[in-house]
Amino acid sequence: MVSDEILVKRTLNGDLGAYGELVQRYQDKIFGYAVRMLAPEDARDAAQEVFIRVFQALPRFDFRAGFDTWLYRVATNLCIDLSRRHARERSRKLPLEACGVTESLKNVRAGPEEALLQKERLENLRRAVYALPEGYKAALVLHHYQGLSYRDVAEVTGLSEKTVATRIHRAKLMLKNELLGGDGGALPEGKRTARQISGRGMPVV
Amino acid sequence: MRCRKVKELLGRYQAGECRSSEAGEISEHLAGCGECSKELEDLRQIDYLLDLWQPDPAPRDLLNAVMENVALSSRRAGHTLPTMPEPQKAGFPVTMRKPYTVFFDVVTAAAVCLALAWGLGPRLDGVEMTDTGKGVNAVVSSYVRTTDNVVTRATVMADEYSQRIFTK
Numbered sequence: 042m043v044s045d046e047i048l049v050k051r052t053l054n055g056d057l058g059a060y061g062e063l064v065q066r067y068q069d070k071i072f073g074y075a076v077r078m079l080a081p082e083d084a085r086d087a088a089q090e091v092f093i094r095v096f097q098a099l100p101r102f103d104f105r106a107g108f109d110t111w112l113y114r115v116a117t118n119l120c121i122d123l124s125r126r127h128a129r130e131r132s133r134k135l136p137l138e139a140c141g142v143t144e145s146l147k148n149v150r151a152g153p154e155e156a157l158l159q160k161e162r163l164e165n166l167r168r169a170v171y172a173l174p175e176g177y178k179a180a181l182v183l184h185h186y187q188g189l190s191y192r193d194v195a196e197v198t199g200l201s202e203k204t205v206a207t208r209i210h211r212a213k214l215m216l217k218n219e220l221l222g223g224d225g226g227a228l229p230e231g232k233r234t235a236r237q238i239s240g241r242g243m244p245v246v
Numbered sequence: 247m248r249c250r251k252v253k254e255l256l257g258r259y260q261a262g263e264c265r266s267s268e269a270g271e272i273s274e275h276l277a278g279c280g281e282c283s284k285e286l287e288d289l290r291q292i293d294y295l296l297d298l299w300q301p302d303p304a305p306r307d308l309l310n311a312v313m314e315n316v317a318l319s320s321r322r323a324g325h326t327l328p329t330m331p332e333p334q335k336a337g338f339p340v341t342m343r344k345p346y347t348v349f350f351d352v353v354t355a356a357a358v359c360l361a362l363a364w365g366l367g368p369r370l371d372g373v374e375m376t377d378t379g380k381g382v383n384a385v386v387s388s389y390v391r392t393t394d395n396v397v398t399r400a401t402v403m404a405d406e407y408s409q410r411i412f413t414k
Contacts, residue, residue, distance in 0.1 A: 050282060058319060064312050072304035085305050092312040097319060161300065165294050184261070185296050191263050210257035213292045221288065 045108035
């Protein structure tokens, strides 16, 4: 398989097909990331915007970080930005079908009662994840769903590995508090927002 | 290891991202601490719940939509596709050397051959001298033939380039 960096170089030499290959390679990951970070109806447009911004900023890609790290950095900034912008605009109470989870429900091999319970669990989980502070949600989603190591999450978010570990841990405790009951993980009022990621070698997005 | 430290590292431990020495200490602590074991169990349950949420793949039209926008953006004035620097701007192809450098190589080769012949001449007898001379002659001839071909090709190309320039 051709490496991402080769495809970037080919794109820079005017080969749009090479960029198409990169988009194909990462579209599911970036869409999945956007679905978990944003209101579901915004995920498609957000994913599209990420790829367009990355393309336009490609000449400033310095090959120090991996292309995927850079892509996630742009995606994280955009998702946090959109999430903030839309937070006050709409209610999070959307039907489950709009959240892109229908496929996983189809795979549940259980009776109607279990399926209903599963659906309810998912709905609660989705609501709880959306309710997490942006910086905590980004760290958790990047690690748990996108499969990035703590070090990679640190690279994407510009935080230290220790802070990333703390954020993921606290995010899980907040989810536990919300979904399973308990008192762990609640944040002080002043810490419920996250700063924008400062990009090393990354254009302001 | 104390509970506070263990709880701090529990996430890493669960993700398998602890140093082996730390992992050993945590395992030891967990074996004797109900509270920390309970927290680990909670984290595992949360992971299980998180795994339930598997979104659908990207919409089919996403790739086309992105590529249409990208093509449009690259056509737009002031947003042309960035280009990498050209490997060589000289008129001659990268693989071909310029004629004057070839000429210097030929002169250098001839000088080396002469120096060898003069230097080794007094130490060799007549037959050896003849054999060595034939060998050197063969090497120089093949070198000259090759460089001659290269120079001819270069001249032809230079001629083509200049014709193109003058006809424009």
